[in-house]
Amino acid sequence: MSVVIVNYNAGNVQSVIHALNRLGVEPVLSADKEVIQAADKVIFPGVGEASTAMRFLKDKQLDIVIKDLNQPVFGVCLGLQLLCSHTEENDTECLGIFDIKVKKFEPRLKVPQMGWNTLTQMDSRLFNDLPSDPYVYFVHSYYAEVSDETIAVTDYINPFSAALHKDNFYALQAHPEKSGKVGEKILSNFLEL
């Protein structure tokens, strides 16, 4: 199976590569349209700032490439937010796979949310064979609202979409590559889709 990680200078993807290696997969890191299109599975990672990331994707015309993909795509962390329609982070238009707005947390608690929190109301094959309300590791200041496309909810300051699914697109706000055995299971579930 060929797994491609979209390479768009969005932070450190080394830990995603390591996590896939531990599952016996050697991913390819690429920003090349044809390489991405030919992959069996595409992982769309991201740590960083949304408008910079969107600009980079547009410059490389990767925004169009990603939207047109038909194989399973997995957006992680900022990747989830960029698959939504809009984010308040520097008022950025995003890819619009999910018709959802991304908002900044009201700072009633510490922002970013940093640490382990639970996934609840899980409803997807992505979460097969997980314990109930498993813990995953989050680092984020912005969140996707809960919608019809929500497949897991986490509560921090308010309930938000911890995971989303529509057609061939899946996304997780937490970092599966840093979420212990639970994260590894989510990644392997994605690889089995």
Place this chain on the structure above:
Amino acid sequence: MLTKRIIPCLDIKDGRTVKGVNFVGLRDAGDPVELAARYAEEGADELVFLDITATVEKRKTLVELVRRVAAQINIPFTVGGGISSIEDVSALLNAGADKISINSSAVKRPGLINELAMEFGSQCVVVAIDTRFVDGEHIVHVRGGRTATELRTLEWAKEVTERGAGEILLTSMDHDGTKAGFADELTSEISQMLPIPIIASGGAGNMEHFVDSFTKGKADAALAASIFHFKEISVPELKEFLSKKDIPVRLTQ
């Protein structure tokens, strides 16, 4: 609910764990990778590797160590010790570290915090503050707490936050090594003043001390080294204890 984090700290010298302890089943207590894997397995929420290697030459082994840790560990980890430039940080993050921690270099040149936050994002910039109570005031210290600076701890904590620190690792040198509990009053003051997470460090001697750190100290995470290394407390029993005291923690599932 977001849980309180328990963070074992591993002191590294020349690529080996200092004060390594022979856990059952560990082939080599001095190997940081093996010890880290053991802590991760036991339910540690994050790990901190603090490099106390004296020479620059031997420091290069740190990047190699980080690469080995990152390949094996599936929880977040921070690397600190002797980091003073964007290049240092870039090498460590590219090797797979999730966060880096700076201390003396930030005191020497506070602009480094801004530069790192701009370049890599606040989420990976931890500023470590060593503090000691001197003549009625909390004063920032450097060189492992030996040298006093001109900086008042609360003001410095505020400044590093404004400059873009993502977290503060607050070590009370008055409490460190005493096993008499964390500096809860100071931790609480800083934690309530600032919008970023505070990791309490120094003074852990028993499980009640962690309860106090999270309740009285309002810490977001608590770090300890020797009590874990010397198996005085294990991570699973600590978490079980905290959970019974209604502190939200991630229990191993």
